[in-house]
Amino acid sequence: MHFTGKTESEARAEILELTKEYCDRYHEKKPWREGERIPYAGRVYDATDMVNLVDSALDFWLTSGRYTAEFERRFAEYLGVPYCTLVNSGSSANLLAFMTLTSPLLGERAVARGDEVITVAAAFPTTVAPIVQYGAIPVFVDITLPQYNIDVSALEAALSPRTKAVMVAHTLGNPFNLRTVRNFCNKYDLWLIEDNCDALGAEYDFDGTVYKTGTVGDIGTSSFYPPHHMTMGEGGAVYTRDTYLHKIMRSMRDWGRDCICPPGVDNACHHRFDRQYGTLPAGYDHKYVYSHFGYNLKATDMQAAVGLS
Numbered sequence: 001m002h003f004t005g006k007t008e009s010e011a012r013a014e015i016l017e018l019t020k021e022y023c024d025r026y027h028e029k030k031p032w033r034e035g036e037r038i039p040y041a042g043r044v045y046d047a048t049d050m051v052n053l054v055d056s057a058l059d060f061w062l063t064s065g066r067y068t069a070e071f072e073r074r075f076a077e078y079l080g081v082p083y084c085t086l087v088n089s090g091s092s093a094n095l096l097a098f099m100t101l102t103s104p105l106l107g108e109r110a111v112a113r114g115d116e117v118i119t120v121a122a123a124f125p126t127t128v129a130p131i132v133q134y135g136a137i138p139v140f141v142d143i144t145l146p147q148y149n150i151d152v153s154a155l156e157a158a159l160s161p162r163t164k165a166v167m168v169a170h171t172l173g174n175p176f177n178l179r180t181v182r183n184f185c186n187k188y189d190l191w192l193i194e195d196n197c198d199a200l201g202a203e204y205d206f207d208g209t210v211y212k213t214g215t216v217g218d219i220g221t222s223s224f225y226p227p228h229h230m231t232m233g234e235g236g237a238v239y240t241r242d243t244y245l246h247k248i249m250r251s252m253r254d255w256g257r258d259c260i261c262p263p264g265v266d267n268a269c270h271h272r273f274d275r276q277y278g279t280l281p282a283g284y285d286h287k288y289v290y291s292h293f294g295y296n297l298k299a300t301d302m303q304a305a306v307g308l309s
């Protein structure tokens, strides 16, 4: 047997060394020659990526694990925000970003069914789909040509007493007028979701401070589907500066649960059995409280449950 007499880590090191050699030899990139087609996007990878992929496969930890945690930390660092949450696609990222704004924990500012959300008429389908899917009303603003981005001169006309949020994408990587949209949202107390799936890495000078797009709004989203800047095959991320939104987001992503223990960990909060959840029996297991979807707790009970009261 090939691995006889070897420890697991020695065997793994050998496989990874072979993987590197395999990638360098069989996935060698040929230099581009004049006249050849230039793909607008694609998988950009090298042996480091393939080694990490195989390393992860050898763990056979199929749910989010050490690579997810590292990615979330480093991606947030790159964007200059404290919080990032990995999901399975850019469309899921948009859904999660939007659903976060519907949490009862947001009180008066929560988006309710029938509330209005300003978006654009020429958009990616899943920038708009979460609004419709939830039962809120998309209010379409036109775009300008040739930028294909939101016409900010039409924002005021789109506003109504039921407007709660603005959710728009930076089209084809070109940032929309973030200054005007952000100021509009501040003026009327509206949430701003930036669909940043096409614009990862773009920067925006906001009155002298340069921000990465996706980090000026309350929530930003990314897609890691291959035509985007960076790929994991499928994949997406949601990010924010706001601790409160982040907690809601994590709960919404993870089945509506209140517990924040990562997979395989229990009782990280040290309060697993000593809280009161509405009218549930005393000592009810915190790990099985799903106040965003499972149980009809009042907002104040939910705040206690997720440690925000």
Ligand SMILES: Cc1ncc(COP(=O)(O)O)c(C=O)c1O
Residues within 6 Å of the ligand: 088, 089, 090, 091, 092, 094, 124, 126, 127, 169, 195, 196, 197, 198, 223, 224, 225, 235, 236
């Ligand atoms: C602007 C925009 N939003 C959302 C998405 C959805 O991302 P995904 O394909 O990962 O679901 C895309 C995908 O191309 C996109 O371009």
